[in-house]
């Protein structure tokens with residue numbers, strides 16, 4: 001399938017070093033972005049779908065690196081069905097499991113955690129709720145897991161590991177487990193801070209520095225933050241990505257951002273939601289944090305969008321998060337909400353307002369064009385000017 005979007009007002013690249021891409025059009029084919037910014041008009045001839053963006057803003061689909069998924073579009077701890085579909089309508093096109101901790105009766109023995117991760121990964125490989133890409137199978141680190149176990153898991157395609165909920169005596173016991181997971185090529189993630197819904201270990205600065213994980217999950221609290229003095233320790237003495245979550249502590253999220261500025265390490269600053277949790281199920285959780293982080297700082301909206309897109313894609317080694325040729329065709333069209341005091345999506349975000357999603361594409365397929373079911377209505381609605389696709393985009397009932 002070949003799709004063109006023309007008449008885009010602004011293209012946000014997902015790369016904070018050059019956050020605006022020049023041009024006004026995007027072409028995608030067979031799941032990938034093939035042209036970003038400019039292409040010859042003749043390309044439009046062979047398109048299955050041509051969308052006139054009416055001057056709205058394009059940006060990469062948001063990547064939520066902290067979602068409490070289990071199996072399918074269902075959050076068992078909160079009996080919530082269909083939340084991932086709603087998250088897609090809130091702009092999240094990729095969800096990364098924060099480990100399947102909410103599976104009822106989840107096992108904690110070595111064979112149990114391995115089986116859970118493998119089952120979750122293999123199920124998620126086969127299903128995309130409303131078109132969202134979900135990376136499941138984040139193995140929970142438990143004492144007793146060996147190099148052989150991690151190699152076996154890697155052989156099944158497991159590439160995510162998480163520390164924080166295991167039956168260790170002290171968080172320092174995670175150090176050899178993190179090292180073994182890294183040896184198997186996994187991206188390691190660590191619960192940071194005090195207890196969450198589960199009775200996790202309290203993991204503070206000295207523990208993160210000893211573990212050196214790839215990602216310090218919810219450094220601003222999930223939902224309980226580490227002591228203030230530990231933030232600089234983690235930024236200075238570890239290389240971990242610093243994940244700021246909507247379900248955490250807003251004051252310490254801003255504190256993290258200040259440190260990232262001081263230490264000139266914005267590549268490490270990533271945004272997630274840490275939902276569904278007791279804080280809620282939040283379809284607009286990603287964009288709300290982007291808005292809060294830019295409206296309450298000196299950063300521009302397009303710079304901060306990179307923390308929810310390109311930065312996450314790089315840390316998790318994904319082929320998405322950027323609007324550039326060769327990347328997965330996962331993108332959004334967004335606009336200022338109807339009645340907003342600012343006239344563009346980026347100005348609205350800097351003003352502190354969430355925006356209207358007006359179109360979403362994942363894997364090069366249009367998932368919705370027009371109003372999102374989960375955001376306010378927009379100022380402008382893109383128009384489909386050519387449609388040679390002999391079907392609706394979604395089964396009846398899914399759209400609105």
Ligand SMILES: [Zn+2]
Nearest residue numbers: 066098222274
């Ligand atoms: Zn969490």
